[in-house]
Amino acid sequence: MSNQTxxxxxxxxxxxxxxxxxxxxxxxxxxxxxxxxxxxxxRPFSSFVTTLVGENFMPLIFGxxxxxxxxxxxxxxMHIIYDTGIKGIFWSEIPSKADFKAQNILAKNFxxxxxxxxxxxxxxxxxxxxxxxxxxxxxxxxxxxFMMSANYxxxxxxxxxxxxxxxxxxxxxxxxxxxxxxLITMVVMHVYFGVRRENAPTFKSMFSGTVPKEYQEKxxxxxxxxxxxxxxxxxx
Amino acid sequence: xxxQALSNVFYTPNVWQNRFVDEIGLLIVTTGIIAxxxxxxxxxxxxxxxESH
Numbered sequence: 709m710s711n712q713t714x715x716x717x718x719x720x721x722x723x724x725x726x727x728x729x730x731x732x733x734x735x736x737x738x739x740x741x742x743x744x745x746x747x748x749x750x751r752p753f754s755s756f757v758t759t760l761v762g763e764n765f766m767p768l769i770f771g772x773x774x775x776x777x778x779x780x781x782x783x784x785x786m787h788i789i790y791d792t793g794i795k796g797i798f799w800s801e802i803p804s805k806a807d808f809k810a811q812n813i814l815a816k817n818f819x820x821x822x823x824x825x826x827x828x829x830x831x832x833x834x835x836x837x838x839x840x841x842x843x844x845x846x847x848x849x850x851x852x853x854f855m856m857s858a859n860y861x862x863x864x865x866x867x868x869x870x871x872x873x874x875x876x877x878x879x880x881x882x883x884x885x886x887x888x889x890x891l892i893t894m895v896v897m898h899v900y901f902g903v904r905r906e907n908a909p910t911f912k913s914m915f916s917g918t919v920p921k922e923y924q925e926k927x928x929x930x931x932x933x934x935x936x937x938x939x940x941x942x943x944x
Numbered sequence: 945x946x947x948q949a950l951s952n953v954f955y956t957p958n959v960w961q962n963r964f965v966d967e968i969g970l971l972i973v974t975t976g977i978i979a980x981x982x983x984x985x986x987x988x989x990x991x992x993x994x995e996s997h
Contacts, residue, residue, distance in 0.1 A: 746966070818983075820990055882965065889969035893976030900980040906992075 713918035716830070716910065724787050725914055727779065732895065734776035738769045739888060774857070781850045784843070800829065800932060802840075807833035810934035823939035827929040834901075841894055849887045855880035 717725070741753040757765045791797045811833040816822035826832075831839070854860040856877060866876065902911050909923045929935035 817992060818986060818990075825992060885965045886968065886972075889972040893973050896973070896976050897980055900983075 712921035714921050714924040715917055716913040716919050716924075717917050719917065720790055722914060722917060724783055724790075727783050731776045731780040731783065732891075734772055735780065736888075736892070738773040738776065741765070741769050742773060743885065774860075777850060777853055780846065784846060801831065801836055803833045803836045804933075806933045807836065810936075813936065825937040827927060827935040827937060829929045829932050829934065832934075838894060838898060842891075845887050845891050845894065849884055849891065852880040852884040852887070856884065 737753070741757050744751055744754050754765075757769060761768060807828075810826040810828065813822065813824050813826050814832070817825050851864050854863045855866070901907060902914075909919045913919045
């Protein structure tokens with residue numbers, strides 16, 4: 709067995725990934741505190757922070773929420789500049805026609821209809837769509853978040869629309885909260901597929917940056933297009 | 945004009961008090977958790993084919 713490795717994520721990509729997780733955890737904790745999540749009459753988040761810093765916790769929690777939001781959105785801008793501008797990655801992260809075809813084969817295999825399987829390039833179509841989903845949801849949550857803030861409302865210039873202030877703040881908050889649940893769901897799915905045993909080498913590569921060469925060749929297509937693995941023979 | 949009309953129809957003060965968003969939010973998160981659970985169960989009944997070549 710060789711010890712050769714292939715790079716999957718460089719240092720900046722890994723730092724971005726884990727900085728995102730840190731920012732999202734702070735945003736989730738402070739967000740649920742601001743929202744004052746109520747589970748069958750108990751309010752665990754506001755109770756927790758009250759025992760921590762006392763009744764007047766809102767300025768601190770709001771501050772943390774805003775700083776983490778800037779970390780997340782600043783990181784997003786850096787990510788776009790770095791990966792598209794410097795590394796020149798863009799089209800390979802957009803689902804292609806071949807990706808859709810390949811995903812059908814994967815779905816048929818999952819449902820037991822076919823024994824054919826597919827090797828994808830670096831990311832499969834599900835990952836690519838999740839990536840786009842994350843981008844859209846995070847931008848919308850960020851925009852609605854700014855719209856709710858007196859200090860940062862100017863960043864989303866919609867004052868010229870014939871909408872009442874109450875209407876805007878109502879819907880900004882509604883969309884902010886709803887999309888947060890969507891984001892939580894997407895993160896849950898991302899974590900589930902990330903920590904599954906068969907994906908362990910790619911999970912480890914988010915720390916080390918590399919995967920074993922053998923694993924890369926066995927599980928990923930050697931070109932930019934998905935690669936079909938025919939159904940195994942009955943005797944094999 | 946249209947937006948103003950929408951504004952009148954869809955702006956309902958105090959809807960937050962009835963925690964409607966809790967219900968929908970719970971539904972969205974539950975759907976995701978059910979989806980990954982189904983995937984987990986199916987994948988353990990029928991693992992993906994071994995790539996022996």
